[in-house]
Amino acid sequence: MDTMTKKKGADALPLNRILAGDCIEVMNSLPEGSVDLIFADPPYNLQLKGDLHRPDNSKVDAVDDAWDRFASFETYDRFTEAWLKAARRLLKPNGAIWVIGSYHNIFRVGAALQNEGFWILNDVVWRKSNPMPNFRGKRFTNAHETMIWASRDEGAKYTFNYEALKSLNEGIQMRSDWVLPICTGHERLKDDKGDKAHPTQKPEGLLHRVLVGSTNPGDVVLDPFFGTGTTGAVAKMLGRDFIGIERDAGYRAVAEKRLENIRKYDREALQVSTSKRAEPRVPFGQLIERGMLRPGEELTSMNKRYKVKIRADGTLVGNDVKGSIHQVGAHLEGAPSCNGWTYWCFKREGKTIPIDVLRQQIRAEMGDRPN
Amino acid sequence: MDTMTKKKGADALPLNRILAGDCIEVMNSLPEGSVDLIFADPPYNLQLKGDLHRPDNSKVDAVDDAWDRFASFETYDRFTEAWLKAARRLLKPNGAIWVIGSYHNIFRVGAALQNEGFWILNDVVWRKSNPMPNFRGKRFTNAHETMIWASRDEGAKYTFNYEALKSLNEGIQMRSDWVLPICTGHERLKDDKGDKAHPTQKPEGLLHRVLVGSTNPGDVVLDPFFGTGTTGAVAKMLGRDFIGIERDAGYRAVAEKRLENIRKYDREALQVSTSKRAEPRVPFGQLIERGMLRPGEELTSMNKRYKVKIRADGTLVGNDVKGSIHQVGAHLEGAPSCNGWTYWCFKREGKTIPIDVLRQQIRAEMGDRPN
DNA sequence: GTCGAAAATGAATCGCAGC
DNA sequence: CGCTGCGATTCATTTTCGA
Numbered sequence: 001m002d003t004m005t006k007k008k009g010a011d012a013l014p015l016n017r018i019l020a021g022d023c024i025e026v027m028n029s030l031p032e033g034s035v036d037l038i039f040a041d042p043p044y045n046l047q048l049k050g051d052l053h054r055p056d057n058s059k060v061d062a063v064d065d066a067w068d069r070f071a072s073f074e075t076y077d078r079f080t081e082a083w084l085k086a087a088r089r090l091l092k093p094n095g096a097i098w099v100i101g102s103y104h105n106i107f108r109v110g111a112a113l114q115n116e117g118f119w120i121l122n123d124v125v126w127r128k129s130n131p132m133p134n135f136r137g138k139r140f141t142n143a144h145e146t147m148i149w150a151s152r153d154e155g156a157k158y159t160f161n162y163e164a165l166k167s168l169n170e171g172i173q174m175r176s177d178w179v180l181p182i183c184t185g186h187e188r189l190k191d192d193k194g195d196k197a198h199p200t201q202k203p204e205g206l207l208h209r210v211l212v213g214s215t216n217p218g219d220v221v222l223d224p225f226f227g228t229g230t231t232g233a234v235a236k237m238l239g240r241d242f243i244g245i246e247r248d249a250g251y252r253a254v255a256e257k258r259l260e261n262i263r264k265y266d267r268e269a270l271q272v273s274t275s276k277r278a279e280p281r282v283p284f285g286q287l288i289e290r291g292m293l294r295p296g297e298e299l300t301s302m303n304k305r306y307k308v309k310i311r312a313d314g315t316l317v318g319n320d321v322k323g324s325i326h327q328v329g330a331h332l333e334g335a336p337s338c339n340g341w342t343y344w345c346f347k348r349e350g351k352t353i354p355i356d357v358l359r360q361q362i363r364a365e366m367g368d369r370p371n
Numbered sequence: 372m373d374t375m376t377k378k379k380g381a382d383a384l385p386l387n388r389i390l391a392g393d394c395i396e397v398m399n400s401l402p403e404g405s406v407d408l409i410f411a412d413p414p415y416n417l418q419l420k421g422d423l424h425r426p427d428n429s430k431v432d433a434v435d436d437a438w439d440r441f442a443s444f445e446t447y448d449r450f451t452e453a454w455l456k457a458a459r460r461l462l463k464p465n466g467a468i469w470v471i472g473s474y475h476n477i478f479r480v481g482a483a484l485q486n487e488g489f490w491i492l493n494d495v496v497w498r499k500s501n502p503m504p505n506f507r508g509k510r511f512t513n514a515h516e517t518m519i520w521a522s523r524d525e526g527a528k529y530t531f532n533y534e535a536l537k538s539l540n541e542g543i544q545m546r547s548d549w550v551l552p553i554c555t556g557h558e559r560l561k562d563d564k565g566d567k568a569h570p571t572q573k574p575e576g577l578l579h580r581v582l583v584g585s586t587n588p589g590d591v592v593l594d595p596f597f598g599t600g601t602t603g604a605v606a607k608m609l610g611r612d613f614i615g616i617e618r619d620a621g622y623r624a625v626a627e628k629r630l631e632n633i634r635k636y637d638r639e640a641l642q643v644s645t646s647k648r649a650e651p652r653v654p655f656g657q658l659i660e661r662g663m664l665r666p667g668e669e670l671t672s673m674n675k676r677y678k679v680k681i682r683a684d685g686t687l688v689g690n691d692v693k694g695s696i697h698q699v700g701a702h703l704e705g706a707p708s709c710n711g712w713t714y715w716c717f718k719r720e721g722k723t724i725p726i727d728v729l730r731q732q733i734r735a736e737m738g739d740r741p742n
Numbered sequence: 743g744t745c746g747a748a749a750a751t752g753a754a755t756c757g758c759a760g761c
Numbered sequence: 762c763g764c765t766g767c768g769a770t771t772c773a774t775t776t777t778c779g780a
Contacts, residue, residue, distance in 0.1 A: 066488060073485060103494040103519070107485065110478025114444060120755080122511045123474035125496050127548050129737045134544065137533040140493045143546035146517070148474070157758085162508040162770090164684040168656030170695060173505060173771075175514035177498050177548070180660065181736060187662065205660035212683055237666075238683060265683060269666035272684035273693075275508065277757085277769060326767060335428040339768050418755045425751090426770040434753050473753060499752090501773040507756035508770050516753075553752060556775060571753050 015220065016236070018244040018252050018259075023224035026245045027086035035090045035243070036159070036219035038097040039210060039231045041202060042083065044076075044105030073108065080105075080112045083224060088116055090222060091152045096121070096159065098210055100147045100202070110148050118150040121158065125177045126206060130184070149214070158214070164272035165213045174213070180205045189228050189254055197254045198228040207234035215240050217270055229255030236262045239270050280366060282359045284325050284340070285314030292358045299325075299344040300352060306332050308344075316344075325355070386591065387607070389615040389623050389630075394595035397616045398457035406461045406614070407530070407590035409468040410581060410602045412573060413454065414439045415476045416447045425506050434570045438619075444479065451476075451483045454595060459487055461593060462523040467492070467530070469581055471518045471573070481519050489521035492529065496548040497577060501555075520585065529585070536584045545584070551576045560599050560625055568625045569599040578605035586611050600626030607633045651737060653730045655696050655711065656685030663729045670696075670715040671723060677703050679715075687715075696726070 013034050019026050087097060097118060099109050113120065124147040131143040151158040165174040180203055187204060189197040207230050215221060217239040223231035226244030228251055235242040236259060246252050287293045288310065295312040308318030308328060316328045323331070325340025333343075341356040384405050390397050417439055423431040441447040458468060468489060472480050484491065495518045502514040522529040536545035551574055558575060560568040578601050586592060588610040594602035597615030599622055606613040607630060617623050658664045659681065666683040679689035679699060687699045694702070696711025704714075712727040 069488065070486070073482075103481070103491050106494075107478045107481025107519075110474070111482045114478065120474050122513065123477075123517070124511060125498075125515055125548065127496070127498070129733075131546070137544075138531055140495060140520075140536075141544050141546040142493065144496055144548050146494070148478075149511075154755085160509060161684075165511075167684040167686045167695065168654060168660070170652075170654040170656065170685070172654075173508070173512055175502070175512040177496065177515050179737070180657075204662060205657075208660045208683075265666040268680055268688060269682050271682055271688070273686055275769080281759085281767080283767095324767075333428065336424060337428070337766095337768075339770090341768070415753055416755090417753065419753095420755070423754060423756060424770090427749090429750075431754070431756095432751075439753085473755095475753085475755060501752080503752045503754075504771040504773090505754080505756065506770055507754095509756045510754090512772080513754065552774085555752075555773095559752095559775095567752090 013220070014243060015241040016232075016243075016259075018226055018229070018232070018246055018255055020247065020249070020252060021245065022247055023245040024082050024086050027083070027090055027222075027224060030090055030243075032089045033092050034220065035222045036092055036095050037211075037215050038087050038091065038095070038222045038224065039207070040083075040087065040097065040099045040223065041200065041225050041227065042080070042099065042101065042105070042109065043225070044101060076105065077108055077112065080109055081116065084112055084116045084118075087222075087224060088118065088152060093152060094157045094159075096149065096151045096156070096214055098147055098149050098214070100126070100145055102142070102145050106146045106148070113148060113150050118152060119154040119156065120148060120150045122149045122176050123147065124149060127177050127179045129179055129181045131182065147210075159216060159219075161213055161216075161272060161274075163275045165209070167273045168209065168212065174209075178206070178209060180209075183230075189258060191250075191254070198251060201228055202230045204230055204234050207231055208238070211235060211238050211240060212272065226255060227251050229258050232259055233262050237265055239264050279363060282362050283314065284355075286362060287355065287358050288312065288314055290362070292361070293346060293355070297346065299346055299355070301329070301332065302343050302345060302354070384591070385614060386612040387603075387614075387630075389597055389600070389603070389617055389626055391618065391620070391623060392616065393618055394616040395453050395457045398454070398461055398593075398595060401461055401614075403460045404463050405591065406593045407463055407466050408582075408586050409458050409462065409466070409593045409595065410578065411454075411458065411468065411470045411594065412571070412596050412598065413451070413470065413472070413476070413480070414441070414596075415473050415571075416441050417473075417475050423506065431503075431506070432567075432570075436570060447476065448479055448483065451480055452487065455483055455487045455489070458593075458595060459489065459523060464523060465528045465530075467520065467522045467527070467585055469518055469520050469585070471497070471516055473513070473516050477517045477519070484519060484521050489523065490525040490527065491519060491521045493520045493547050494518065495520060498548055498550045500550055500552045502553065518581075530587060530590075532584055532587075536580070539580065539583065545580075549577070549580060551580075554601075560629060562621075562625070569622060572599055573601045575601055575605050578602055579609070582606060582609050582611060597626060598622050600629050603630055604633050608635060610635050651734065653733050654685065655726070657733060658726065658729050659683065659685055661733070663732070664717060664726070668717065670717055670726070672700070672703065673714050673716060673725070 013031060101109050126145045128143050131141055134141045183201045183203040191197045211234055220241045221235045222243045224245045226246040229244060232242040232244050293310055295310055297310050299308050306319055308316040311317055315322055316325055319332060321328050321331050325344055326338055329338035329340045329343040341359055342354055344355050345352045346355060417434055419433050470480050497516045499514050502512055505512050554572045554574040559572060562568045582605055591612045592606045593614045595616045597617040600615060603613040603615050664681055666681055668681050670679050677690055679687040682688055686693055687696060690703060692699050692702050696715055697709055700709035700711045700714040712730055713725055715726050716723045717726060
């Protein structure tokens with residue numbers, strides 16, 4: 001994966017590079033609808049009264065506290081709206097975004113996401129296994145951060161690698177609370193003086209789960225607050241293209257150096273478990289055409305309550321019903337729907353076997369078993 | 372603790388009673404600055420569309436009550452602002468509030484809290500030990516809800532019983548993520564027909580921790596969305612006074628009956644909440660996310676007969692098999708099952724080490740167990 | 743009555759290709 | 762765009778049912 005662009009000329013998309021500058025300006029200079037996923041770790045410098053520009057030069061006193069508070073939130077909300085608008089413009093129609101934050105800013109970010117038209121899919125809690133304790137004993141140990149996962153629009157066909165995430169979790173579907181350690185040890189980048197290079201460097205494990213779960217190899221991942229480049233590093237390892245935006249030259253330098261040393265995992269390692277949905281559709285009629293089942297042969301329901309006969313056109317008949325394997329199953333069970341493949345069984349040498357076994361045989365013969 | 376009032380005459384504060392009516396109107400009729408703590412479980416504005424069926428075709432009993440439906444985000448925001456204003460007026464200067472919600476509403480509620488002048492102290496995550504799964508495999512299991520804890524003002528001397536919470540947590544500082552089961556079994560209130568009396572009854576364990584941590588005996592606790600009265604029940608057990616507001620006569624009736632049977636400080640009932648702790652499950656995928664093992668790296672079987680490769684989703688591949696560490700081990704050995712943790716080894720500096728060593732490292736780091 | 747199997751259930755924004 | 766119909770999808774617990 002080298003530095004490159006997708007498309008040439010004015011609409012060129014700079015890939016696997018760190019772009020310098022203010023993220024809103026840079027995002028607005030990139031072609032719209034070109035990014036699959038955005039991961040954003042925005043700053044949350046709320047309540048920094050010195051940063052605020054008051055419209056008049058009025059004196060700050062106790063009476064103005066409410067105004068200051070309001071002005072501070074107001075400023076932050078305008079900033080949030082601006083970068084979210086720019087981010088949304090860059091997303092493909094089926095693109096999605098992740099934003100991470102703490103209670104200082106995440107509620108404002110979440111509300112802004114909804115106001116801008118994003119559709120929240122989950123909020124995910126990063127539960128830190130080794131958080132900093134609360135030394136003063138005046139509050140709960142701040143042991144988590146919150147991430148919001150949202151699609152560009154309601155109804156978008158967002159990417160969700162359900163089976164891969166289930167595999168990562170040893171066969172149980174992934175929950176909205178993730179237990180992962182904070183970034184320490186050799187993973188934590190240091191500057192020349194041996195101090196941490198960035199105050200809020202995110203662990204690669206967090207990005208690994210985000211990118212395995214919500215992107216595919218070859219996707220374009222944008223991080224508008226790139227920092228020291230965790231998003232880029234994990235994207236590179238996983239064979240995704242990245243675009244980083246960072247205005248601080250010091251962070252950019254650290255990130256550049258970091259990315260040089262990252263190697264992509266080999267092709268086989270990047271293969272992940274896929275869902276049945278991705279496998280080719282096999283019409284039931286093919287089992288008859290191929291002679292695996294014969295017209296006139298009997299099928300039995302999984303619960304052994306019903307028997308039906310196969311007709312030459314691949315429909316079933318019996319119990320005063322006719323129709324597809326799914327329609328007849330649903331009707332007999334009084335259910336709104338039914339997966340006929342797992343509902344109906346045939347007999348061979350005294351054994352009762354689900355017809356789905358035959359479908360799997362055909363798919364195996366087709367060769368492109370994705371799993 | 373009997374039904375009574377604090378102060379006499381016009382400013383009387385009705386204690387340990389359920390007040391009927393709209394919570395905003397009722398709150399505005401009560402004397403200002405008279406309440407120590409507010410616990411609020413407002414409507415979530417779930418915005419559900421069609422029906423949802425489980426894989427076994429049974430229908431999920433969704434929250435489709437009229438009280439949870441709002442015309443728009445704007446309508447919901449106006450409602451939130453109004454009840455928060457009324458709530459804040461009732462609080463004593465050093466009072467505090469808890470609000471619980473999900474991603475549908477919590478970001479709007481959190482932003483509104485900040486806008487109204489509340490000062491957020493923590494967001495606390497209720498991690499459900501037995502949440503409803505995601506039936507369609509399209510998102511993460513919605514396994515948590517979020518609570519926001521805020522003082523009336525910045526700088527308020529709010530109540531926080533640090534040591535009591537530490538004791539509740541077996542001597543370890545209480546974190547911002549709480550693992551508790553959802554409300555089921557005997558605790559779940561039923562109506563005459565045996566159906567759940569309220570669709571969103573909260574577990575007493577949750578309120579127990581909230582009230583032990585942020586109130587003292589004799590404090591006045593207000594719940595403006597009283598429902599079937601979990602807040603009142605736990606307040607009564609713990610020797611706090613409560614004020615409930617509920618507009619639905621059916622819920623009020625259930626709550627009245629429930630509260631009659633509650634006795635203050637039932638030692639036995641409190642001990643039920645201390646549950647046994649199992650060793651936390653560590654999915655194999657975490658070793659990859661944490662960088663302890665790399666996708667593409669080779670594992671060798673304990674008997675050195677087989678070698679396999681690790682994939683990015685934590686599955687193994689090799690010898691024409693794919694699957695979890697347990698599945699692949701069992702298949703290669705022709706055994707019905709296999710403990711992959713002790714079967715597979717990795718190499719470091721020439722040494723062959725069982726992967727279980729890495730799992731033990733993670734468990735040691737977790738220290739404060741997640742369950 | 744007892745034990746094991748089967749059913750029930752919980753704050754849920756829960757398809758999608760092909761015509 | 763909307764409609765039709767295939768067919769993919771669940772975890773922890775409690776409660777009920779049946780032998």
